[in-house]
Amino acid sequence: MYQTVGHKIIPLYEGALGIPLYREEIRGSAINSDKVYHPVISLSTDVDDNREEDETESMLRLLQRIVQKHPGVNAVSTGAILSDYQRTRVESVATRLGLIPLSYLWQYPNLSPGTETSLLADMEAIGQDARIIKCASGGLDASFLWNNVAFEKTSDKLMKVMNRYGPLHPGAVLGEGGEYETLAIDGPAPLWKKRIQVEGEHDIDVHSSGGGSFFLKISKAKLVDKESLQEDNGSSDEPRHPRIPDLLDSSFSALLSQLGDNTTTKVIESEGLTHRHRQDSHDSTWRTSRGNTMLYIWNMVSEKGTVGVEDQMNDITERLKRLLATEKLSPENISFVNIYLRSMQSFPTINRIYGRLFSLPNPPARVTVGLGDALSESGSIEVMLSLGIWLGSIRFRDGLHVQSRSYWAPANIGPYSQAISVPVSTTPFEFSDPSSPVAKFVYCAGQIPLVPASMEIVSTDRQDFQMQTILSLQHLWRVGMVMNVHWWIHGIAFIAGETEIGLKAWTAWKVWTDRNAFGRDTALDNENSDEVDLWAERYGSSETRRYQPEKARTRTLPDYDIARSEEGTVARQPSLLVVQVDELPRGCEIEWTGIGVAHGRVITDVHDEEGIRLEDCVLEEEEAEGEENTGIIQISFNNDLEDGELCGYLGNFIGEEDSCIGMYIGMSEEYQREMRRRILQATVYTDRNLARVLQTLAKVELVPCQSVWGEEGRRLAAGVIIRFESGGPGEEGAGGRE
Numbered sequence: 001m002y003q004t005v006g007h008k009i010i011p012l013y014e015g016a017l018g019i020p021l022y023r024e025e026i027r028g029s030a031i032n033s034d035k036v037y038h039p040v041i042s043l044s045t046d047v048d049d050n051r052e053e054d055e056t057e058s059m060l061r062l063l064q065r066i067v068q069k070h071p072g073v074n075a076v077s078t079g080a081i082l083s084d085y086q087r088t089r090v091e092s093v094a095t096r097l098g099l100i101p102l103s104y105l106w107q108y109p110n111l112s113p114g115t116e117t118s119l120l121a122d123m124e125a126i127g128q129d130a131r132i133i134k135c136a137s138g139g140l141d142a143s144f145l146w147n148n149v150a151f152e153k154t155s156d157k158l159m160k161v162m163n164r165y166g167p168l169h170p171g172a173v174l175g176e177g178g179e180y181e182t183l184a185i186d187g188p189a190p191l192w193k194k195r196i197q198v199e200g201e202h203d204i205d206v207h208s209s210g211g212g213s214f215f216l217k218i219s220k221a222k223l224v225d226k227e228s229l230q231e232d233n234g235s236s237d238e239p240r241h242p243r244i245p246d247l248l249d250s251s252f253s254a255l256l257s258q259l260g261d262n263t264t265t266k267v268i269e270s271e272g273l274t275h276r277h278r279q280d281s282h283d284s285t286w287r288t289s290r291g292n293t294m295l296y297i298w299n300m301v302s303e304k305g306t307v308g309v310e311d312q313m314n315d316i317t318e319r320l321k322r323l324l325a326t327e328k329l330s331p332e333n334i335s336f337v338n339i340y341l342r343s344m345q346s347f348p349t350i351n352r353i354y355g356r357l358f359s360l361p362n363p364p365a366r367v368t369v370g371l372g373d374a375l376s377e378s379g380s381i382e383v384m385l386s387l388g389i390w391l392g393s394i395r396f397r398d399g400l401h402v403q404s405r406s407y408w409a410p411a412n413i414g415p416y417s418q419a420i421s422v423p424v425s426t427t428p429f430e431f432s433d434p435s436s437p438v439a440k441f442v443y444c445a446g447q448i449p450l451v452p453a454s455m456e457i458v459s460t461d462r463q464d465f466q467m468q469t470i471l472s473l474q475h476l477w478r479v480g481m482v483m484n485v486h487w488w489i490h491g492i493a494f495i496a497g498e499t500e501i502g503l504k505a506w507t508a509w510k511v512w513t514d515r516n517a518f519g520r521d522t523a524l525d526n527e528n529s530d531e532v533d534l535w536a537e538r539y540g541s542s543e544t545r546r547y548q549p550e551k552a553r554t555r556t557l558p559d560y561d562i563a564r565s566e567e568g569t570v571a572r573q574p575s576l577l578v579v580q581v582d583e584l585p586r587g588c589e590i591e592w593t594g595i596g597v598a599h600g601r602v603i604t605d606v607h608d609e610e611g612i613r614l615e616d617c618v619l620e621e622e623e624a625e626g627e628e629n630t631g632i633i634q635i636s637f638n639n640d641l642e643d644g645e646l647c648g649y650l651g652n653f654i655g656e657e658d659s660c661i662g663m664y665i666g667m668s669e670e671y672q673r674e675m676r677r678r679i680l681q682a683t684v685y686t687d688r689n690l691a692r693v694l695q696t697l698a699k700v701e702l703v704p705c706q707s708v709w710g711e712e713g714r715r716l717a718a719g720v721i722i723r724f725e726s727g728g729p730g731e732e733g734a735g736g737r738e
Helices: 007-017 057-069 084-096 118-125 152-165 226-233 250-259 309-326 344-355 464-482 501-516 520-527 534-539 643-654 661-665 669-674
Strands: 075-077 100-102 129-135 180-186 194-198 205-210 213-217 221-225 287-290 294-300 334-341 365-370 383-390 398-400 419-423 440-444 485-495 563-565 575-580 590-598 601-609 612-620 629-638 658-660 676-686 700-704 707-709 715-726
Touching: 007 194, 007 221, 057 084, 075 084, 084 100, 118 152, 250 464, 250 501, 287 676, 294 309, 294 676, 294 700, 309 344, 309 383, 334 344, 334 419, 344 365, 365 590, 419 464, 440 464, 464 485, 464 501, 464 590, 485 501, 485 612, 485 629, 501 575, 501 707, 575 629, 575 715, 629 643, 643 676, 643 715
Parallel strands: 075 100, 334 365, 485 575, 563 601, 676 700
Antiparallel strands: 129 180, 129 213, 180 194, 194 221, 205 213, 287 294, 294 383, 334 383, 398 419, 419 440, 440 590, 485 590, 575 707, 601 612, 612 629, 629 715, 658 676, 676 715, 707 715
16 A cells, blocks of 8 residues: 655655645554455454554554644545555545545546546646656566656557557556556645755666566655746746546536427426325334345334334344344345435434444445335334345455545445445355456445535536436446446436426436437447447557547446347346435435446346336346346336226236236236246335235335336336346245244
């Protein structure tokens, strides 16, 4: 984590920047070598109270001294770009001291304009002078030493060298993989008061540490007034402000432009919207269902009836701990949590109690919504939870838990991760070959329209809901890209408010559909072409300029190369439900969430019949014979169905142990056989008063809401998300009660 080459220059930074310099002896070593840091325990090392202290804790002592000397200090800034290793260590120290972690360079190559060298170009534009003082990568020889990495000539040379070894590894040109190290000697005024000048810099001593590694040994350096240098070279002393990346990248900015005022031309069912009242019918029986890789628990309400929200949440967490202990699992196995509140005003209390469950990094991804009286008209139920628990080793459970403010996406300021990924199988042999990525499900936390740099809800002169919709969806996309999501299995947009609900539903559907269409036209063209250069299509040409985003990134979301339809043609776009609820966090109007697939292949299918739309997304298995398939089915029921008809369909579809959904909507016998799948959980979103009927179905989770909307922004009687497995019998106890 710590750079040693050039360390003798460090004392000069106090005078160069005009701020106090504090130093602390580094004690210990890198005891915790995990990507994600925890100050007490590492998942890859055994706990030993007498072991050597991790070197990261030296930073804690250093910052404690600084805070004592300067009580007004409230934040810590890090230059982490793509390194979780560095970022999580600074975040761990900062949050323990009550300081705000800042990482405004985080994911910088993925921000607008989206090129590998945009950061270097921005550094050059403001006069940053950072010299390469160590090279440790194939192709980087001693000729790179003492070059200003920000110069276009240097960055072009780096690009050329890095491209010799195939597709560019993310961050390689920026030295994120340890390819090189730099030493800053000058920068923009007024931050830099003086410049560091290395005496005899053209005759700097070059050393080799073997293995193609070269570094500079600097013995003499001094401070030079910037003014005298500016007079010599005629440069201006006017401050140059750094470029701030655009709030929206090009693809999402295009969506906003395309959306424009077109929504006013769409006939939308929005006025006269009525919500059906429902009776309290939840009991305190928790429902559980065990699959091959996940344990699902839902209807998690308190046994204590009408007590306050704090007592209810305490009761739920204690019951959960007992259940986990019975299953020989820990809270760290939990992958995602949905929290349903009667009122968002109770969120601070809920959050405080909920946070006590988790002591290790990467807590579960989380969605929180307020259901109002739909959850409990009498007020007897203040909070209800549902969650999914990974049954494999937590060593294979990965997460993204960015607590720093940045330009990338909102920081996590509570006990949740932006996303958690778990393998689709617990079979150990699948993890033995690191060169073959394992197929994973990625569970994403709810994304609301916060401006990442300020953590405030976005407000613009444009129609606020359009901007909120697109910005929060961009957050979901950026999280997905970092987690290597190639395809969304399905998405949900929670919307709030009492006016123009139909228009909001259509807007969410339109934006989701248009963004998922990116790349589909190319896939359709390629399907009919015999002259496609797949290498050029995927990686582009070798010529890469600094601000050419169309040639900058090689991976797309969605990636139509990994998806196909049941007929073998180009895949249909991922499904979406739009669900109206009473309240959303921070008073916003939309919250996006989704489940993605990383390193896997999917098969999609769509069937429409008599007011029912079935959208199917199955993970395509390529493993050993007999391996079970898994996936999600979304069923949309038109709003003209009567309650009795709807209950009949739901009972038929999700009331059987081995569901054969296809037979009910006129599918072929062959497809009916393929559709016979073991339902693990069926989440029903509806405003109909069906609680007393649905609670008799063991696999059903009922989420009572204000309204539900589907394709083209059409209102639905209900939307159902079914998690399933196929290919073999389920384990004993699936669909049981706690």
